[in-house]
Amino acid sequence: MDHGPAVKLGVDHAAKRKTRLGIWMFISYTILYGVFVAIGVANYEAMKIIVFADLNLAVTYGFGLIVLAIIMGLIYNWRCTKIENEMNKEGEV
Amino acid sequence: MIYGVSYLAIALFVFFVLIVLGLSFYFARKTKSANSYFAAGGTIHWAVNGVAFAGDYLSAASFLGICGMIAFVGYDGFLYSIGYLAGWVVALFLVAEPMKRLGKFTFTDALDSKFNSKAIQLTAAISTLIVSLFYLIPQMVGAGTLVEPLLGLDHWVGVVIVGAVVIFIVATAGMTSTTYVQFIKGGLLIIFSTVLAIYIFTNGLNLNPDHKNQDYIQPMTLTADDMQGFTSVSNIDVDALSFVKMEKDGIYRWFTKDGDKFEEAMSTTKTIDGEKLYNGAPKEEGKFYQVGNMVTIIKDGVEVESTGKVGPLKFLSVINSSEIARYVKVLFDDGDNEVTAYVKTVTPGKEMLIPGLKFKIGKGATPLSKLNFISLMLALFLGTASLPHILIRYYTVPSQRDARKSTIVAIAAIGFFYVLTMFMGLGAATNGVLNLEDGNMSAPLLAKAFGVGLFAIISAIAFATILGTVSGLIVASSGAIAHDLVDRYMGKQLSDKEKVRAGKIAAACVGVVAIILGILFKGMNVSFLVGWAFAVAASANLPAILMLLFWKKTTAKGIASSIIVGIVSALGIIITGPSISKQFFRSEGLHGLDSPAIISFTLALLTLIIVSLLTQKDNDKKLA
Numbered sequence: 001m002d003h004g005p006a007v008k009l010g011v012d013h014a015a016k017r018k019t020r021l022g023i024w025m026f027i028s029y030t031i032l033y034g035v036f037v038a039i040g041v042a043n044y045e046a047m048k049i050i051v052f053a054d055l056n057l058a059v060t061y062g063f064g065l066i067v068l069a070i071i072m073g074l075i076y077n078w079r080c081t082k083i084e085n086e087m088n089k090e091g092e093v
Numbered sequence: 094m095i096y097g098v099s100y101l102a103i104a105l106f107v108f109f110v111l112i113v114l115g116l117s118f119y120f121a122r123k124t125k126s127a128n129s130y131f132a133a134g135g136t137i138h139w140a141v142n143g144v145a146f147a148g149d150y151l152s153a154a155s156f157l158g159i160c161g162m163i164a165f166v167g168y169d170g171f172l173y174s175i176g177y178l179a180g181w182v183v184a185l186f187l188v189a190e191p192m193k194r195l196g197k198f199t200f201t202d203a204l205d206s207k208f209n210s211k212a213i214q215l216t217a218a219i220s221t222l223i224v225s226l227f228y229l230i231p232q233m234v235g236a237g238t239l240v241e242p243l244l245g246l247d248h249w250v251g252v253v254i255v256g257a258v259v260i261f262i263v264a265t266a267g268m269t270s271t272t273y274v275q276f277i278k279g280g281l282l283i284i285f286s287t288v289l290a291i292y293i294f295t296n297g298l299n300l301n302p303d304h305k306n307q308d309y310i311q312p313m314t315l316t317a318d319d320m321q322g323f324t325s326v327s328n329i330d331v332d333a334l335s336f337v338k339m340e341k342d343g344i345y346r347w348f349t350k351d352g353d354k355f356e357e358a359m360s361t362t363k364t365i366d367g368e369k370l371y372n373g374a375p376k377e378e379g380k381f382y383q384v385g386n387m388v389t390i391i392k393d394g395v396e397v398e399s400t401g402k403v404g405p406l407k408f409l410s411v412i413n414s415s416e417i418a419r420y421v422k423v424l425f426d427d428g429d430n431e432v433t434a435y436v437k438t439v440t441p442g443k444e445m446l447i448p449g450l451k452f453k454i455g456k457g458a459t460p461l462s463k464l465n466f467i468s469l470m471l472a473l474f475l476g477t478a479s480l481p482h483i484l485i486r487y488y489t490v491p492s493q494r495d496a497r498k499s500t501i502v503a504i505a506a507i508g509f510f511y512v513l514t515m516f517m518g519l520g521a522a523t524n525g526v527l528n529l530e531d532g533n534m535s536a537p538l539l540a541k542a543f544g545v546g547l548f549a550i551i552s553a554i555a556f557a558t559i560l561g562t563v564s565g566l567i568v569a570s571s572g573a574i575a576h577d578l579v580d581r582y583m584g585k586q587l588s589d590k591e592k593v594r595a596g597k598i599a600a601a602c603v604g605v606v607a608i609i610l611g612i613l614f615k616g617m618n619v620s621f622l623v624g625w626a627f628a629v630a631a632s633a634n635l636p637a638i639l640m641l642l643f644w645k646k647t648t649a650k651g652i653a654s655s656i657i658v659g660i661v662s663a664l665g666i667i668i669t670g671p672s673i674s675k676q677f678f679r680s681e682g683l684h685g686l687d688s689p690a691i692i693s694f695t696l697a698l699l700t701l702i703i704v705s706l707l708t709q710k711d712n713d714k715k716l717a
Contacts, residue, residue, distance in 0.1 A: 022185075026187055029182045033470075036175075040448050054413065059409055062172075069178055
């Protein structure tokens, strides 16, 4: 029974390297997210400290996590595209 | 009445619905195969898919719920924005491309890609249905909540209208029309939320937030020397607060006593004969007014009455150094009458801009309350990448590269919107627009203060928000029934045409069930239910997805049993927890854990590992 992709996909020789990159970026972001939660639980008063442009740690860190997700996404895409272009022939992926 | 019928909002909503129906008619002619019905033929451009992701994901909980929560409890509401967005990191880095590579129409396809197992087909389809239903209920409740005050219609009418339109969208052209509805809605939501934020910055902060369209009414303060014609009737002490019932012209109002001062509390009173009074009078008399304002404003170290125009960062820094009037809900009985009082509480801005007003992680925190907080943040982080209606959007693009790019567009669009929620929520908190009975209406009411046109557009977009998300959920549920259960699990071997017909019938049935649930669950908190949907999804689906992708020893039995354990433990903890017990049984519940993910996700993961190790022979047979 066919339950593969809805469209025919080519072979992706870059899959392994992209997966490894994805795991590392995921771990990096998870650590930063975990630190944010840990500060909240361990010493939430620290969230009041002014750290940037009159903004406290909570706001700066919160906005930072959102902006960082976007930046990391762009870096990940740039790296993956580069790896795909190196390892796959035209028409693959 | 806090808000009346807006004919412009009705006209815009009808206009939007007509466009949506027109699109559905147009695409219906092209939707003949199962591939086009369930996966839009896999031909959607990545940029369109990315915005459609945002349209799918930014539900009533995000727009109405988060803004409302920030308006009432400050930063704690923004934690949802952070968690919901962070979840997309899991989707992008771990799940997006493999999902595209492994699946065809549904999330079950991907899980079952290596096994062809009946157990996975059944459990994953049930999980899809449960998560989607949990998600559908708050959307439908939100539809009724919006329709009631804005269009002057009953709650159930709103639920039926949204249900009927969505059934039509999905049953005509499936994923194709759903994609474009979500694309339009996602785009409009982001554009007009930006417009609303610009209004907030242009307006600045003001001690008396009068607007062109509505005057701000300050709650009364009486003193022993100047009672303004009120006479004291009775006293009630609740916790540390002393309430005084006062009478004037035959109307009774509640005040809190502070020394020789009496501060007016907003109140609703449910009398023994079922009548509901707002500040002592029927709702129509308009005595229950909108609140929420700055008490002091400190700008650049100087106390001022208003800031004038401010930028986004200045807006936050001024709030951080100033004070805001929040209202805290207190329940008590006055003889046979049930009173809900909303007590003005002057809160330093620096308390509004850190976690702790809702989630007890600072003053008065217990290990359990901290565990609840960690568990919620875990559910939000892990839930996104396990929501079936989000995962199926990976099948609508042509390639893995497109799946990745569309996720990044989604992260940028959703992230930008979530940054705006902070400003919209705080804008509502400080502009005298809060309806204390319904926090979900904070963003639309803020728009109303700035202009009827903006209010009409924002309200119509709020409806559209619900249409877009409900469409995606019904496509996911329809795929689970027609493709996973009927075609694959029951082995009916449907032809392409029959599969499309089954999908359409399933969509109609799920739509009807959603309408019924939306009516039954009237009054339930929108964001709260979505938080549970995330917890159930994270527990039931994510261990299975991740271990399938990253652990070679994963077996079909391991996946199926982990899904069952994830669903049962998450639902079990929710049902026996404090919120459900308070809502339905007026008891404290069997335990104090409101957010189950930290336990249910761990249990599901352990189950998958143990069962897989015990059933390695299955994989060996497969290889042999």
